[in-house]
Amino acid sequence: MCGIAAIFGLRAIHKLPLLTKMMTDVIQHRGPDDEGVVLFSQEGDPTILGGEDTPEGVFKENLPYCPKKRRFSDGSYIGALGHRRLSIIDLSPAGHQPMSSEDQRYWIVYNGEIYNYLEIRKELESNGHHFYSHTDTEVILKAFSEWGVDCLHHFNGMFAFVIWDVKERRLFAARDRFGVKPLYYWINPKGMLAFASEIKQFTLLPGWNPKINHQRSYDFLNWGLTDHTEETLFAGVKQLRGGHYIYCPIDNIETQELKTRQWYQLRHSPFKGSFEEASKEFAEMLRDSIRLRLRADVDIGSCLSGGLDSSSIVCFANALLKEKNAEARQKTFSAYSDVLCFDERHYIEIVANRMNVEAHSTTPCLEHMESLVPEIIWHQDEPYGSTSIYAQWLVFDLVKKNKVKVMLDGQGADEHLAGYIPFFGCRFYDLFRSMQWRTLIQEMMMTKKNHPQVNPLFLFASRLVPHAVQQPLRRLLQKTASKPNWIDFRFLSAKNLVPFQSSKQNHLRDQSSLQLMHTSLPMLLRYEDRDSMAHSIESRTPFLDYRLVEFTLGLPSEYKLSHGLTKRVLRKGTEGIMPDEIRNRIDKIGFATAEEEWLTKRRPDVFRKWMDDAIESSQGILNPQARGIVDDIIDGKRKFSFIPWRIICFGHWMQRFSASI
Structure with missing residues (x-):
């Protein structure tokens, strides 16, 4: 996990070495272990430089991408790549970035992890490729030289990278399927193109003039949505969406518009087996996902909230670590609450005691949060929807104090396992459309029994009532509705739109797809990335292994949600693995503060x-x-x-x- 920067233009860029260094310095928190810059002249010749945080061993390496000097001097350059490294795999100087191919044609800056890099490496070696290092970065470079853009389909992981082809003068920028790792881009008024891991890096570049994006500001203020489109709350700053890439010659960048292409679309194959078979296969796939995400050359810990998702990860990871004869106990990190209705320590302690983990905890408090708000906002780049982000911040701060560098977390499970309240409405709608009246009534009764705070009738009606009627009804029930009276639309030039109102979202699978790719997960992943990386921690999300997501999407709805019970295949699949007190929980608190x-x-x-x-x-x-x-x-x-x-x-x-x- 790292931080990256890239700047390119058609003509020489004034003070490019300094600009690139500034862009990487401001995200030192993403990679305190190493830094590097490579600069490209009009003719394509690379100038390779280190910095204050570049280890001495890097300068001694006889590799085509390792620098020989730290000095950042002016010169005439049209492009640059910058990198900050958080060393996770292959801690040696051979993992230095920017990294190049042997002939220095391809150069890469990369943030993330390719979990199946060992398997891809074997395939590439069988095709005649040779490797300098044991990094997944080099695997990406070799895979690109072997398969071109199609290399993306070989990767199972989280990634954001920029590759510069010196010979063809082409940029290749790509992001993983679900956008776990961030990648932003901005073109300044003079046509200079910049890529960054965090938006704040652009604030240091010439031409930066921060203005709000009015429509996206409305979406956040009223609907609580960010990261649901390629646009950000900063006008002109865009993010490369998850599952998208850019592949273009730099001659195109002065058009002020880069063409992005989608390389991944959610897919699924209908599952034909029984519920028991589905649960067994789900558990095996989750276990394998966790196995891959335990690959690291540093200590790995786990977030533990006491809910189904994080508890299942802790339990599977515990078994896998025992199989590897790991000497150290697994470390878990949790947030408690001093308000009983928000406190999950009872469930956290059940898991911690059964698994015999080394458990650590922290308790959020308002007085402490007051002083941290400006810092958290700075790291988040954009506003965030609740104070739970502060609780998450505290957890990662605790992780750092305990010198753990990689964490497993449960993000993504709710979206494809139907863990959120709106999924009940989808379940009711599916039963209504298929005319299963008796089952519909039973489901609504069981939902009310298991979740007293939920109004099944409202959830069902919201799927049937026309859009024109929904907003007045929501306003009557004191729920978020369009055109609120507390926004002055004379100053906020936004259209009065309900995001994704026309999208298919009544069916359970459609709702999952919408939440995975637009309305829920992308926002949560930004929160997770910024909170973890602010503390130089890599966060991994086993529930977002694309194989697992696609499998779950193909399951019948009732395998995920039935009898008022969510995540049924996870509950059944972890029988005998996760404590029954956790498996049978029907309340859902979420990662909440008081x-x-x-x-x-x-x-x-x-x-x-x-x-x-x-x-x-x-x-x-x-x-x-x-x-x-x-x-x-x-x-x-x-x-x-x-x-x-x-x-x-x-x-x-x-x-x-x-x-x-």
């Missing part, structure tokens, strides 16, 4: 002040009605929601990045 308690009881004064500050910072976008939302929630006139935090965080974000409208 935000409602903080707002309504403990420190309403803090939230009122934050809200006032956000309104002032918004440059007219938020009107005084926004303050009324906080007051009404505190006074019990309105149900708790995350709207106040979104408004507060948006104001902090505009101020932190000096964004204008």
